Amino acid sequence: MTDLLVEIGCDELPSAAVYEAAEQLPALVREHLGAEPSEVFLGPRRIAALVFDLPTTTPEEWIAGPPTRVGPKAAEGFARKLGVSQDDLEERDGVWGWVKPPQPVAETLATRVDAIVRGFAFSKSMVWEAGGIRFSRPVRWTLAVLGDEVVVGESSFGHRFASQGSVAIPSAGTYAETLRGASVEPSLEERRRRVVAGLAGLGDWRDPANVLDEVVNLVEWPSVHEGTFDERFLRLPPLVVETAMQSHQRYFPLGANRFAFVANGGDPAVVTAGNERVLAGRLEDAEFTFERDVAHGIEALAGRLATITFLRGAGSYADKTSRLVEWVVALGGDETAIAAAHLAKADQAAELVREFPELEGHIGAVYARLAGVPEEVCLAIEEHYLPDGADAPLPSTEAGRVLSAADKLDTLTVAFGLGHRPTGSRDPYALRRAAIAVCRLAVEGGLALRIEDPEVRAFVEERLEGLLEAPVEVVRAARGAGSDDLREIAALAVFLAGLDDERLAPVHEVYTRAARIVGDAEDGELVNKLLLKEDAEQVLADAIEAFEPSGELEADFEAAGRLAPIVERFFEDVLVMDKDEQVRANRLRLLRDVRDKVGRLGDFSQIPR
Numbered sequence: 001m002t003d004l005l006v007e008i009g010c011d012e013l014p015s016a017a018v019y020e021a022a023e024q025l026p027a028l029v030r031e032h033l034g035a036e037p038s039e040v041f042l043g044p045r046r047i048a049a050l051v052f053d054l055p056t057t058t059p060e061e062w063i064a065g066p067p068t069r070v071g072p073k074a075a076e077g078f079a080r081k082l083g084v085s086q087d088d089l090e091e092r093d094g095v096w097g098w099v100k101p102p103q104p105v106a107e108t109l110a111t112r113v114d115a116i117v118r119g120f121a122f123s124k125s126m127v128w129e130a131g132g133i134r135f136s137r138p139v140r141w142t143l144a145v146l147g148d149e150v151v152v153g154e155s156s157f158g159h160r161f162a163s164q165g166s167v168a169i170p171s172a173g174t175y176a177e178t179l180r181g182a183s184v185e186p187s188l189e190e191r192r193r194r195v196v197a198g199l200a201g202l203g204d205w206r207d208p209a210n211v212l213d214e215v216v217n218l219v220e221w222p223s224v225h226e227g228t229f230d231e232r233f234l235r236l237p238p239l240v241v242e243t244a245m246q247s248h249q250r251y252f253p254l255g256a257n258r259f260a261f262v263a264n265g266g267d268p269a270v271v272t273a274g275n276e277r278v279l280a281g282r283l284e285d286a287e288f289t290f291e292r293d294v295a296h297g298i299e300a301l302a303g304r305l306a307t308i309t310f311l312r313g314a315g316s317y318a319d320k321t322s323r324l325v326e327w328v329v330a331l332g333g334d335e336t337a338i339a340a341a342h343l344a345k346a347d348q349a350a351e352l353v354r355e356f357p358e359l360e361g362h363i364g365a366v367y368a369r370l371a372g373v374p375e376e377v378c379l380a381i382e383e384h385y386l387p388d389g390a391d392a393p394l395p396s397t398e399a400g401r402v403l404s405a406a407d408k409l410d411t412l413t414v415a416f417g418l419g420h421r422p423t424g425s426r427d428p429y430a431l432r433r434a435a436i437a438v439c440r441l442a443v444e445g446g447l448a449l450r451i452e453d454p455e456v457r458a459f460v461e462e463r464l465e466g467l468l469e470a471p472v473e474v475v476r477a478a479r480g481a482g483s484d485d486l487r488e489i490a491a492l493a494v495f496l497a498g499l500d501d502e503r504l505a506p507v508h509e510v511y512t513r514a515a516r517i518v519g520d521a522e523d524g525e526l527v528n529k530l531l532l533k534e535d536a537e538q539v540l541a542d543a544i545e546a547f548e549p550s551g552e553l554e555a556d557f558e559a560a561g562r563l564a565p566i567v568e569r570f571f572e573d574v575l576v577m578d579k580d581e582q583v584r585a586n587r588l589r590l591l592r593d594v595r596d597k598v599g600r601l602g603d604f605s606q607i608p609r
Helices: 016-032 074-084 103-118 170-179 187-199 231-235 238-248 268-296 296-303 318-331 335-343 349-356 362-370 375-383 397-418 429-442 456-465 472-479 486-497 501-518 535-546 553-561 564-573 582-601
Strands: 001-010 039-043 046-054 061-067 090-092 097-101 141-147 149-152 224-228 252-256 257-263
Touching: 001 016, 001 103, 001 170, 001 257, 016 039, 016 046, 016 103, 039 170, 039 187, 046 170, 061 074, 103 149, 141 170, 141 257, 187 224, 187 257, 231 375, 238 252, 238 268, 238 362, 238 582, 257 268, 268 296, 268 349, 268 362, 296 335, 296 362, 318 335, 318 582, 335 375, 335 397, 335 564, 362 375, 375 397, 397 429, 397 456, 429 456, 429 486, 456 486, 472 486, 486 553, 501 553, 501 564, 501 582, 535 582, 553 582, 564 582
Parallel strands: none
Antiparallel strands: 001 046, 001 141, 039 046, 061 097, 090 097, 141 149, 224 257, 252 257
16 A cells, blocks of 8 residues: 555646636545545645555456457457456456456556546636647646656756755655645635734724635635725725725635735735735726716716617616516506616716616615615615525615516526527526525515416526425426416425425326326316216216315315315216217316316326325
C-alpha cells in the first residue's frame, strides 16, 4: 500500500467551476483510480485529490470480447486489438475474453490522470489549442506523486506572486504542508475559516449579496483587511453603497464608512490604499448617477420607458407597464397596487440601474419616496421582484403580492407567446423561477391566481410538483381535478397526500373502475332515467346526482367514499355492455358522470395502488 497525490494545475478558475469540480472530483477518482479520495483540495489554480493506502498494483481485469459463436476470425481480431496472442484468450459463458494481469500502478498513472482531467464537465468550458482538452481554464500542469516518487509531471507551483514558482512535493502526504510553505492554502474549508475569522475580528460584518462563497475561491493565501471611504457617501441610500461594495469588488460592509476586503497576499498598506481608491471611484460614479436620476424624477423616468425594449416582439417597457396595470386590475388589485403598477418599471430608465442592475425595484422605490409617493405604493414597487428565489421572502403587502404576480404572469405569457419556453437547462428569461414565484404567491401568499393560457398554466402547475410536500403523482392527481385556481390545486394535493390508504382506497376504486371503462369519452348527452332498467343502476344514478362536491374536502371525500358500495353493487348486478345499444350508451354515460364528479376530487388514475 502507498499514498497517491494527483494535482491538476490551471489558470485561475471561476468560483463556480471550483464548486463544480468539488462535486465531480470524488466520482472521477473512484472511476479512474478505483479508490475513494481521502482528501480533496480545491482552489483557484489547482484541483487535487489525496488517496491513502492505495494498492501498488492494479487488480486483474476481465476484458470481454466477441461471442464464441461468431467464429475464430472475430477472436483473432479481438486479440490483435489488445496486442496479445489469440492463445491468451479465454472462453467464459460463451464469450471470448482476456484476463489483463496486474500492473504496477505507477505505469498506469499517466493514462489515469489524463482520464480524470478529461472527465470534468464544466458548465462553461474552453479549448485553448487544436485537438486540446475541454476544461474551464487552460491546464498548465499535472502532477502525480506515488509515495515519495513523482510519476507524472515534475512539480507543483506556489503562489503566483509570493513564491518562487515551482514547488517540489517530497511525498504525497506532505502536499498540503509543502504548499502552505509556498503561500498557498489548498483547502477550501481552511480558506473559508481564515476569511470568516478575519472578518469577525473586524467587528459586525455583513454579506448581503452572499459573496463569501465566491471570495474564498478568488484567493490562495487569504488575508482580511479593513478600509474606509469618505463619509459624504453615507448620504446615498445604504443599499447603493453596499451594492457598490459587493457588486464588482466583493467587499464586506462593516457599518458607517468602514468595509472589509480579502486580499491574496501583498503589503497590507499598499493593498488597502488600492482598494480604498477603487471603492471611492465606484461610489463617486454611483453618487453622480443617483443625483442625475433624482433631478429627473420618477415620473420623467417613467416617461422614457417607451424607448427601452422589454423583449423583442413584446414591445417596450411602456407596453409592459400598460399590461401590468391590466393584470393588476384583472387580479383584483386595489388602488395602491394599480398606482404601483404605473411606476414599477420606471427605474429601468435610471442610469443607476444601468450601472447596478441588482438595484431595480429598490431604487425605484427610493425615487418614488423622494417624489412624495405614498409609502404603501413605494413598498409595493420595492418588493414586486420578490420572491426572487425558492427560499426568498414574499412581498409583505397585498398590493406588493398582486403586483409581483402580475409582473411574473405577464412575463410568462409574453415569453411563451413568442416561443421562448425553457428547454433543458436553457432558460434565458428565468421563466422557471417566475413560475415558482407564481406558485408561492398563490400557495403561501393566498392569491387567487387563474391562468387562461393552457401552455403557461401547465408550465406553472408543473412547478407545484417540486414545491409542495406531496408525492409527484399526488400533485398530478390534484392538477387533474379540473380546478384552475393554484391555491385549490395545492390544497387538494396536500389533503390527498395526508390521506391514509383506508380513506383513499374506496374513492380511488370508484374513480378508476369508472374511468377504465369510459376512458376519455365525452358525448355531451345526459343520462336517460327511462333507460335505467336495473335497480342497481337506478340507485347509482340517484347517488351520483346527489353527490355534488362543495369544496369542503373532508365532507366531499366522505361523501365520495359512500359511493363505493353502490358502485360495487352496480358492477355486480349490471352488464354495462348490454346488447341494446341505447341501454349500453346510457350506462356508459352514467359511469362517465361517476368519473367526472368524483374526478373533481382528483385524477386518481395518477396515483398507483
